[in-house]
Amino acid sequence: MQSENRNKSLIRKYISGSCTVEEQLEIRRIMQQPDVRLLFDEVLAESWMGLEEEKDTEQLRLNDKLQLFYNRLESEEQAAIEVPINRRRYFQYAAIWAILILGLGTYGLMQYKKTPLTNQVAMQEMVNPYGQRSKVVLPDGSEVYLGAGSRLSFPGKFSGLTREIALEGEAFFQVTKNPAKPFIVRTGSVQTRVLGTSFKIDAFKNRPLVVAVATGKVRVDDYLNGRLKPLAMLRPGQMVTYKENHAITSATVIEEVKSWKNAQLYFHNRSLGEIAAELERWYNVKISFRGQDKPKEKISVNLQADMPLNKIMKVLAATGHFSYQISAKQVQIN
Known part of the structure; x- marks a missing residue:
């Protein structure tokens, strides 16, 4: 935990431009860690809290700001500090830093602005009528226990930088860990994002949306009317209930969350x-x-x-x- 807090503190210092030469070297070391995406997600979520919802989501403006930051990173690469580094991976995470610097939560907005799920690859669908439950194994090996009266849509193959699926109803997820490719569940305007964990979602129409976590960490956001609204960063034994644009985080019993699939x-x-x-x-x-x-x-x-x-x-x-x-x-x- 102490090491994690140290790494997050360094990321924040880098964002503010106050890193020393030694700390910049350490930032490059952090980027080599397999779970670095999750670390960035947590810093991003923490930086959102208390900020205004983003209203200006014009994509060209965002791209211009990102390009300026890429230029800054490239200049740093050519500086006197010579550190062996995987250049491709460095720029892979540069985008996350850029958006953090904007301080507007635009990272989540850009995730939502990607091509609609149905246009990316051939989609598959599992529909359970009342009285029927099923287990679905996704292309990455993740397991979904789909409840009665529920619908799951997913691609035949996960391509791109994320693993995205859509849910109507309720399901328990056991997600195969892949730090390089976040797993995203879309339920209406709400997005639940993880790297590898187990959790349950209850997302029936005309009922409160509930996300409960058994293992790992989960981030829940709402994207509605052109605005991104962070709802919760959940750890094991926590749940969020979202109703009428109001989110309440509370405790839950981990074993009860897990046992629903049985x-x-x-x-x-x-x-x-x-x-x-x-x-x-x-x-x-x-x-x-x-x-x-x-x-x-x-x-x-x-x-x-x-x-x-x-x-x-x-x-x-x-x-x-x-x-x-x-x-x-x-x-x-x-």
Whole structure:
């Protein structure tokens, strides 16, 4: 941790132009590290906090500023300090420094301005109807446990500098680590960005978006109406809930996040109506309530959702103190 803080401090000094000769040498050493992209992402996210949202996203203006910075870097390369360095890798990360210097969060904006996912390569799609779940192995070996009533779009091959996919619904991700190629999940206007980690996303329409992290680090941003809005930098055991343009970061239980892929559902102080909506997707049934007050009642319960529906309902009824009837694909709660 001490070494990581030292490296981040050096990056900030370089951005401000206050590095000594010795520190410039150390900056070049940092650039050789395999996880350097993640380090830059963290510095970028930290620099965003408290800044105004970027309004001027005109691409030519941004490119001009980047070119000026490239020129500065090239001049430094030709300076008296002679250090063996992989020139190609040096300029690969120069763009990140340039955008940090702008101090406007334009790095994320440029990520969003890339060619739409569907125009890059041939796309594949996995669609789960209600009552069906599936496991998808992506071209890089990453695993996606796709929930019921969910849709996943991904390229047949990851090309370019990122691995980008799109999700509607919910899924658990186990991402193959690749520091040179960040993994990005798009859910509407929100982008979740990682290098190699495991996390869960709940992104159903007309519901709050939730990102919960089991391992690694995750950055979540919103890009809407031409503006980039940083939402959260998450570590294991943290989650962000985003609703009505308001993000709330809170704690979560890592084991509960992981176990979702094994059909273990944990409900903490949740209404019976919310739980019923979850079970409707998992079992492809319609659950109705006889009275208006019952669905508002809140309970806490753990359910193993790969069991037959009648067993699930027995557990739920014992916890929620109600009776029920099952008829074909209809469940009536009294």
